Amino acid sequence: MNAIRVAVIGAQGRMGAQAVDAITEAEGLELVATLGSSDSLESLLEKNVDVAVELTVPASTETNVAFLVDHDIDTVVGTTGWDADKLSGLKELLAEHADTAVLIAPNFSIGAVLAMRFAELAAPYFDSAEVVEIHHPRKLDAPSGTANHTAQRIAAARNDAGLPPVPDATEIDPHGARGAVVDGIHVHAIRQQGMTASEEIHFGSSGEALTIRTDSHSTSAFMPGIVTAVRSISDYTGLVHGLENLLDL
Amino acid sequence: MNAIRVAVIGAQGRMGAQAVDAITEAEGLELVATLGSSDSLESLLEKNVDVAVELTVPASTETNVAFLVDHDIDTVVGTTGWDADKLSGLKELLAEHADTAVLIAPNFSIGAVLAMRFAELAAPYFDSAEVVEIHHPRKLDAPSGTANHTAQRIAAARNDAGLPPVPDATEIDPHGARGAVVDGIHVHAIRQQGMTASEEIHFGSSGEALTIRTDSHSTSAFMPGIVTAVRSISDYTGLVHGLENLLDL
């Protein structure tokens, strides 16, 4: 089997530099181009690129991805800022390129993606479910998008299974210790110096608990997700939204 | 929908008494018979039983289950002692009763069953995997059957995915701190007063960890598994080995 020929766009950023290292070390992948912010995308065309990894900035990502799709290069996108409008434009473009695939992934941590999926699978089997997320204290919003999304998926799975609301006799909680309630699921946010991004999902029934925890200690946590995506994106076509769609779950 | 008519056999034991309570409280189930060790199985025949729960002792379980299958009553078995010979005999009997199903489950903890399944799904995505089990200090054997089986399933999943052995540079370990090695996966057994049965499965890659933990604090932990099994066993036929086969995973 030939190696997959990979280009990294945005190779000088922190994520980009780590992606360059990760792809260089990954078996079956060959790094054939690295582009910084001053390099032209045109230079890729002579490199016979199979998959591009786009790790730039919100202001550039849409133009970059359009160029890549126009040249039928499968693309793994880790840049944020893909709102509904941009996604809709990308879908239209992909409709004209039937063999090309683009992955837009808000979270490249395989652990976080697996945890969310397992939470959804476990939800129907337990009376209680709550979500705790732990992030560094520089984070501006609470709860995290991942915790929010996890709670929504747990709530949907409970609903599909016909479960009643989670049991909770709390009558007195003057200062809000029970946390945020997202679709009926309580979500708690801890801010702790020295942590990066963690999530702990609690399930409980009489005499029994199931706890699923995922910890990211550095952006290097995203590299296995990027490598996995690079390896499998060419098996797909069109827009793939979320890393979970490329995992075999 | 009519309620499922349930009989509990071995209703005077600890598990049996809890099963009686759990079935009485469960929506959609109707408890129509409870048999102790001095009661005759014949008494069930006039009760129009849909599902029997067999929670007796190893010496009685085979005879009881044969009687139930002969009368085409679907059965959920929580009694231990079903070795290969007994299972083989049961399969033969079930072959003559095409519409009847029997579940033999070594572990009715839904949390433990889910944890094992999630471990198998997660295994291909991480460099490292280890299993820790914690049990009460009266346990005679280490590691637990569940931990052993979890390690085997992780090893098989890693193998199927073509992963190399787990990384481990240990050269000096004079007293065996690295624990048991089951199919290449390290397994550690903690014995701790006040615990019943817990398992913690560790996965790690660069910058990232996924931890799956399941705790059983009492035999009441097995009741949701028994109720789930009673609800779904009639959708199956033949021998079903392991609660995981009845869960929607």
Added chain:
Amino acid sequence: MNAIRVAVIGAQGRMGAQAVDAITEAEGLELVATLGSSDSLESLLEKNVDVAVELTVPASTETNVAFLVDHDIDTVVGTTGWDADKLSGLKELLAEHADTAVLIAPNFSIGAVLAMRFAELAAPYFDSAEVVEIHHPRKLDAPSGTANHTAQRIAAARNDAGLPPVPDATEIDPHGARGAVVDGIHVHAIRQQGMTASEEIHFGSSGEALTIRTDSHSTSAFMPGIVTAVRSISDYTGLVHGLENLLDL
């Protein structure tokens, strides 16, 4: 050394029955009397009791303890309902009995008492501190008294050490995921079927975390605290408030 002669008052309640068993099994203790609600305290006087364990109900505890102090019997009290008024009356009574000691303990879990003390000792050394408590979903109030008290002691220790407020850049938290704030320390309350009473205390600094967790799975968790108290109460005089004062920390 002679065995300590112990009486249990309220021996028919759940806690009382467990205390009877625990004292019977404990080395160095001799159970010489067990009183139920219909037994007279007078019957103790001929038993040469060294220490009484009072585990009755809020309506009886004050009268019982007064009787015991009047007869110079050291007493370990596990009954709730000792408000400031009752404590004040007890202190006056003890002033007339210079050799007699009474322990009033709101929490007999040694783990919980140790966790609080360790939290206080660790607090000066970390930038961040938060408290999570987990209780059964029948609990009416949040957060638990123990979590509240833990947060207060952490806050006081930080204050004594001259630490600034915990770092927290949160600007957007529309639903209160950051939980309750007790003296500047965030406190989160989880309600989970199958849990009894747990507390997890998180400390963090750059690159480092310290986590202290205590779990009570049943009222049997309080027995080691009661036995420890029975063993050492006679080394004290007057009112001792809180089990921590009898531990060697």
Added chain:
Amino acid sequence: MNAIRVAVIGAQGRMGAQAVDAITEAEGLELVATLGSSDSLESLLEKNVDVAVELTVPASTETNVAFLVDHDIDTVVGTTGWDADKLSGLKELLAEHADTAVLIAPNFSIGAVLAMRFAELAAPYFDSAEVVEIHHPRKLDAPSGTANHTAQRIAAARNDAGLPPVPDATEIDPHGARGAVVDGIHVHAIRQQGMTASEEIHFGSSGEALTIRTDSHSTSAFMPGIVTAVRSISDYTGLVHGLENLLDL
């Protein structure tokens, strides 16, 4: 109060560079000199240094520390390789410099030091105690020195309190899942990609558990320990062995 004037020796190594940053940012400390491997220690003498931080290599540390003590500069040593011989020579030298103090610390993680101390304090109150350590898979030896030392201190504390051996009915453990036994305490070593250095200490009694966990995610975890040591070393004289002696526990 005047700022403490600090020099970092070995400022170009990874630990040294982090120490330079940590001291620069720490209130009450002033960084007045940074020496690399090619710089002469003589250059310190005109800088009026209060405290030196020695973070070089085993081959240089003894000579460096001797020079510093000879010039009555209090010193915090983070370099390894201080065996009994070197320590003995240092003690003799310090005997001639009554006002000078040197801290030799094998572990600058405040979390790890606190965890060990708390383990020792908790040990007398629980039936069961076990130690689990988790390190990166490049570590050559198991268990870690810290886990080994923690087990020894737990064992000593249990012994002082007159506790019997930990309960353990294990009869069948063909592959060593119960781990290493250090002074009667079981110790387990996990090797996990993405982890740096963690330790989890388990205590259990009937119905109750206490768990103390410490995680170091990077060498930045050692900076608070170094800053704490720099701030307080001048309150001591002679050889101080172990960071715990400078903490207020």
